[in-house]
Amino acid sequence: xxxxxxxxxxxxxxxxxxxxxxxxxxxxxxxxxxxxxxxxxxxxxxxxxxxxxxxxxxxxxxxxxxxxxxxxxxxxxxxxxxxxxxxxxxxxxxxxxxxxxxxxxxxxxxxxxxxxxxxxxxxxxxxxxxxxxxxxxxxxxxxxxxxxxxxxxxxxxxxxxxxxxxxxxx
Amino acid sequence: xxxxxxxxxxxxxxxxxxxxxxxxxxxxxxxxxxxxxxxxxxxxxxxxxxxxxxxxxxxxxxxxxxxxxxxxxxxxxxxxxxxxxxxxxxxxxxxxxxxxxxxxxxxxxxxxxxxxxxxxxxxxxxxxxxxxxxxxxxxxxxxxxxxxxxxxxxxxxxxxxxxxxxxxxxxxxxxxxxxxxxxxxxxxxxxxxxxxxxxxxxxxxxxxxxxxxxxxxxxxxxxxxxxxxxxxxxxxxxxxxxxxxxxxxxxxxxxxxxxxxxxxxxxxxxxxxxxxxxxxxxxxxxxxxxxxxxxxxxxxxxxxxxxxxxxxxxxxxxxxxxxxxxxxxxxxxxxxxxxxxxxxxxxxxxxxxxxxxxxxx
Numbered sequence: 001x002x003x004x005x006x007x008x009x010x011x012x013x014x015x016x017x018x019x020x021x022x023x024x025x026x027x028x029x030x031x032x033x034x035x036x037x038x039x040x041x042x043x044x045x046x047x048x049x050x051x052x053x054x055x056x057x058x059x060x061x062x063x064x065x066x067x068x069x070x071x072x073x074x075x076x077x078x079x080x081x082x083x084x085x086x087x088x089x090x091x092x093x094x095x096x097x098x099x100x101x102x103x104x105x106x107x108x109x110x111x112x113x114x115x116x117x118x119x120x121x122x123x124x125x126x127x128x129x130x131x132x133x134x135x136x137x138x139x140x141x142x143x144x145x146x147x148x149x150x151x152x153x154x155x156x157x158x159x160x161x162x163x164x165x166x167x168x169x170x
Numbered sequence: 171x172x173x174x175x176x177x178x179x180x181x182x183x184x185x186x187x188x189x190x191x192x193x194x195x196x197x198x199x200x201x202x203x204x205x206x207x208x209x210x211x212x213x214x215x216x217x218x219x220x221x222x223x224x225x226x227x228x229x230x231x232x233x234x235x236x237x238x239x240x241x242x243x244x245x246x247x248x249x250x251x252x253x254x255x256x257x258x259x260x261x262x263x264x265x266x267x268x269x270x271x272x273x274x275x276x277x278x279x280x281x282x283x284x285x286x287x288x289x290x291x292x293x294x295x296x297x298x299x300x301x302x303x304x305x306x307x308x309x310x311x312x313x314x315x316x317x318x319x320x321x322x323x324x325x326x327x328x329x330x331x332x333x334x335x336x337x338x339x340x341x342x343x344x345x346x347x348x349x350x351x352x353x354x355x356x357x358x359x360x361x362x363x364x365x366x367x368x369x370x371x372x373x374x375x376x377x378x379x380x381x382x383x384x385x386x387x388x389x390x391x392x393x394x395x396x397x398x399x400x401x402x403x404x405x406x407x408x409x410x411x412x413x414x415x416x417x418x419x420x421x422x423x424x425x426x427x428x429x430x431x432x433x434x435x436x437x438x439x440x441x442x443x444x445x446x447x448x449x450x451x452x453x454x455x456x457x458x459x460x461x462x463x464x465x466x467x468x469x470x471x472x473x474x475x476x477x478x479x480x481x482x483x484x485x486x487x488x489x490x491x492x493x494x495x496x497x498x499x500x501x502x503x504x505x506x507x508x509x510x511x512x513x514x515x516x517x518x519x520x521x522x523x524x525x526x527x528x529x530x531x
Contacts, residue, residue, distance in 0.1 A: 047421070047424075051424065054256050054257070055228060055253075057252040057253050058231075058252055058257055062251055062252065
């Protein structure tokens with residue numbers, strides 16, 4: 001037992017530095033020693049990979065089933081007066097229904113193309129406005145001023161009896 | 171690569187002061203003798219604690235601490251999230267193994283009388299760490315909001331309520347009301363992920379500082395042999411020699427954890443229902459079994475005390491004596507060993523083992 005352990009039992013004070021002996025040995029590796037190091041090293045790396053892989057996969061959230069419905073009842077016809085707007089839920093995202101001053105219905109994605117804020121209808125401007133960074137869109141969804149880079153997605157609107165049905169284009 | 175590494179080391183060295191880090195690392199040596207295997211259990215407990223922190227943080231990404239969502243969110247973790255079953259099982263298994271290695275560490279320190287002067291504070295900080303671990307176990311047990319956890323928490327907190335004068339207040343503090351409800355879950359979640367981690371981090375720092383400062387204790391029998399010249403005083407540097415040995419143990423522990431999680435995935439059970447009867451065979455986690463079994467044997471009234479309270483009083487007294495052992499067995503510090511304390515340790519170990527076995531029967 002004692003003899004087996006002798007090689008590391010040298011006290012640091014007795015021989016100056018423990019590391020000295022280790023370093024001289026590692027600077028000129030024997031071929032067989034190099035193989036052992038390589039095998040040990042790749043084993044450790046492979047282990048680390050097997051520990052990290054599940055953790056990384058775990059962090060990525062599982063996909064949420066997107067609502068597949070392409071159309072939704074956004075409002076009832078008597079709900080909106082002329083020159084008003086309403087944000088409604090379309091799948092998992094907000095959408096905007098606008099009744100223009102002329103009484104037409106228009107629908108858009110309410111997600112600002114700039115940084116994902118939810119836009120609103122401004123009755124005073126008769127335009128679509130994003131409060132976050134003062135972005136403006138016209139009633140065709142086109143980005144007029146401010147930071148938004150693209151127009152809003154436009155949805156089709158059908159009035160079926162009392163219901164206003166908004167449909168996403170295929 | 172090696173040159174770059176050396177350059178980085180040199181850069182750091184110029185900023186930290188010449189070899190300060192190296193001196194710090196070299197300071198600690200580990201005695202080498204026939205009882206040295208017990209030195210591994212402290213580091214193993216620390217390693218499992220790190221596993222708990224990491225897997226705990228991962229669980230926090232999906233867990234929701236409300237009575238309506240808690241059970242479902244854990245269900246979601248183990249069924250929908252990739253490797254969620256693994257993370258959750260490793261967290262549960264590692265928690266239990268950690269309490270076990272802490273037990274081993276505590277008793278090995280006790281029997282090797284490592285608490286004797288000048289290491290009294292190391293023992294006390296270690297005991298406080300152990301109580302915090304039990305707190306982690308107790309609070310974490312409720313979080314999946316399943317039937318077993320619900321009733322274990324009801325019983326556990328009710329016991330606190332039997333303390334005279336303070337009981338009512340203590341019960342309300344733990345439960346966040348009179349009953350175990352969503353308020354209890356919110357509290358336990360807060361204890362588990364904020365209060366206890368804060369406490370344990372600072373106490374752990376004290377504990378590790380003391381170990382680093384005072385060095386490792388040598389058991390009295392080995393110390394005597396060295397003093398009498400019958401054995402050489404041998405040691406190895408902690409860094410890197412002992413640490414590398416530690417790491418082999420940790421590597422094996424990870425393997426064991428992975429295997430346990432895969433072969434015996436931790437059960438989720440059924441969702442807690444406050445208006446359902448307690449299921450048969452209900453019992454607390456294994457490390458609370460001996461207290462649970464003791465309380466079962468106590469009569470309703472002991473002298474003028476309520477049985478429940480007498481039991482809790484007894485355990486509290488025993489715990490207080492256990493924490494104060496370095497001061498009660500102060501003679502060990504002068505090399506005078508009383509067999510009474512070794513006998514006491516054997517008795518306690520036997521008591522815990524016997525009562526736990528009876529509870530499992």
